[in-house]
Amino acid sequence: MEKDWAGIKFKIMREQGEVVDMIFIKHKPDADKQEFYLKGHDEADGSGGLMQAMTQFDNYSSCPLPTVKSEKRPPLFKRWYLAYKHLKRQKPVHYPWKQFDSNNKGAAAGLSYAIFSKEETNALEQYCRENNTNLNSLLIWAIDRVTAEKFLKDKNFDSRVWMVPVNIRKKDQATNLSGNYVTTLSVKMHQDTPQSIHQQVRSMMRSGIIWGGEIIANAPKYIGEKRLRKMSKNIKSPYFGLCSNLGSWPLNGQTGSSTAHWLAASPVTRFCPVASVVGKSNDALWTTLLFHPSISSHKSDTHNAIEKWIDLLSRETGIALSAKLVVIDWKDMMAKAKRF
Numbered sequence: 001m002e003k004d005w006a007g008i009k010f011k012i013m014r015e016q017g018e019v020v021d022m023i024f025i026k027h028k029p030d031a032d033k034q035e036f037y038l039k040g041h042d043e044a045d046g047s048g049g050l051m052q053a054m055t056q057f058d059n060y061s062s063c064p065l066p067t068v069k070s071e072k073r074p075p076l077f078k079r080w081y082l083a084y085k086h087l088k089r090q091k092p093v094h095y096p097w098k099q100f101d102s103n104n105k106g107a108a109a110g111l112s113y114a115i116f117s118k119e120e121t122n123a124l125e126q127y128c129r130e131n132n133t134n135l136n137s138l139l140i141w142a143i144d145r146v147t148a149e150k151f152l153k154d155k156n157f158d159s160r161v162w163m164v165p166v167n168i169r170k171k172d173q174a175t176n177l178s179g180n181y182v183t184t185l186s187v188k189m190h191q192d193t194p195q196s197i198h199q200q201v202r203s204m205m206r207s208g209i210i211w212g213g214e215i216i217a218n219a220p221k222y223i224g225e226k227r228l229r230k231m232s233k234n235i236k237s238p239y240f241g242l243c244s245n246l247g248s249w250p251l252n253g254q255t256g257s258s259t260a261h262w263l264a265a266s267p268v269t270r271f272c273p274v275a276s277v278v279g280k281s282n283d284a285l286w287t288t289l290l291f292h293p294s295i296s297s298h299k300s301d302t303h304n305a306i307e308k309w310i311d312l313l314s315r316e317t318g319i320a321l322s323a324k325l326v327v328i329d330w331k332d333m334m335a336k337a338k339r340f
Contacts, residue, residue: 005218006180010042012229013269017105022046023265023337024053025288027115027326030259034326036337041180041267046246046277047167048177050264054250056340058260063253064174066167073211082212089186089209090216092236093161096153101294102270107330110299111265112306113288114323121285127317128194137198139278139287140164140243142316144189146308147241147274151295160189163242163272164201166210168217183213186238194316241274242266248280261286268292303327 010020020042026035037057039049047065054060074082116124128134140162149155169181185204187197204210220228244266250256261281265288268275273292278285289302289309296302306325314321 002179003221004042004179005221006182007042008220008225008228009232010040010180010267012225012232013271014040014042015229016232018267018269019107020267020269021339022049022267023111023288023333024050025113025263025265026053026057027113027261027263028259029115029261029324034328036333038337038339044178045180045182046165046244046264046266047169048179048181050246050249050262051251052177052340054254054262057338058256058258058262060250060254060256060258062175062177063251063255065169065177066247066251067169067171067174068167068210072208074208078208079211079215082207082209083215084212085207086186086209086212086216089161089188090238093159093238093240095160095240096157097295098151098153099295100273104293104297105270106293107334108268108290108293108299108302109297110302110327110329111288111290111333112299112302112325112327113263113265113286114306114310114325115261115263115281116285116321116323118283120319120321120323121280121283123319124285124313124317124321127319131195133194133198135285136164136243136245136278137201138194138313138316139276140187141192141194141197142309142312143243143274143276143289143305144241145192146305146312148189150301150305150308151274158190158192160240161238162187162189163239165242165244166205166213168210168214180217183210183217185210185213189240235271237271239272242268242272242276244275244277246277246279248283250282258282263288265290270294299327299329 021038024037164185266275275290278287
């Protein structure tokens with residue numbers, strides 16, 4: 001197994017007191033109950049962790065994970081140039097937080113999630129097709145507006161940057177369920193429409209900047225773990241939040257079936273204090289939301305934000321949305337969660 005250079009940053013954040021566990025949720029709609037499973041982000045990425053959870057704790061088989069077209073990977077000198085461009089989009093941003101305590105590390109107060117019906121999911125996707133955007137861009141646009149209003153003194157502060165993870169698994173890594181095979185896009189919110197966000201992401205993907213991001217994600221390979229650990233003590237971040245799309249599950253090629261919905265939540269850190277993960281389970285859209293304790297100390301904050309998120313989506317699209325909403329206290333969840 002190749003060394004997981006990209007996972008080292010999560011190991012360092014854990015050493016600094018941050019919680020870097022991904023949370024996988026098995027929601028049983030017939031019983032309205034949940035099971036919680038934990039996997040360190042220093043051990044796997046979201047897709048690998050979710051596949052492990054579904055095969056170990058449900059009746060699904062494993063199958064190869066989605067991969068990128070690695071034949072489009074440019075030569076090394078071009079990748080280093082793209083790494084430079086990638087870093088230029090990561091200039092630190094000083095956010096006008098209503099409250100921010102950088103010394104407050106560790107666990108979030110709670111987690112909230114929403115599950116939409118298949119009909120609502122289809123209607124949202126149809127709206128996106130008719131309005132020159134996609135579902136991911138629409139969801140990022142909406143959660144950005146809601147959280148900017150909630151956490152910033154100036155909701156119109158237009159230097160917000162969102163981290164959008166992108167899969168960079170190659171064909172020979174498709175069956176690797178451990179390790180991190182992800183880079184990120186830095187999506188700027190000064191163009192505040194779902195359509196402009198969609199175009200910005202498409203432009204970055206066409207530019208091949210993800211291959212520069214591959215170098216940045218694997219920074220310890222080039223600068224050493226010791227130096228990265230030293231640099232991390234004074235690092236300044238550009239990120240307001242993260243929005244990760246894990247795609248539609250079960251994947252093509254997975255055998256088995258279940259009435260349960262499988263969801264995932266990403267860790268939050270003081271470097272990226274808002275984290276939303278979205279995906280589809282059995283053709284139903286879901287989303288999870290976490291806030292870092294440096295900006296929020298109440299579990300109700302995530303619930304209130306996700307309610308406003310859904311309301312904004314309803315008003316923007318004209319679709320009456322009534323998703324299933326669940327709020328979970330962190331301590332209660334940890335008492336029930338299983339680590340794998």
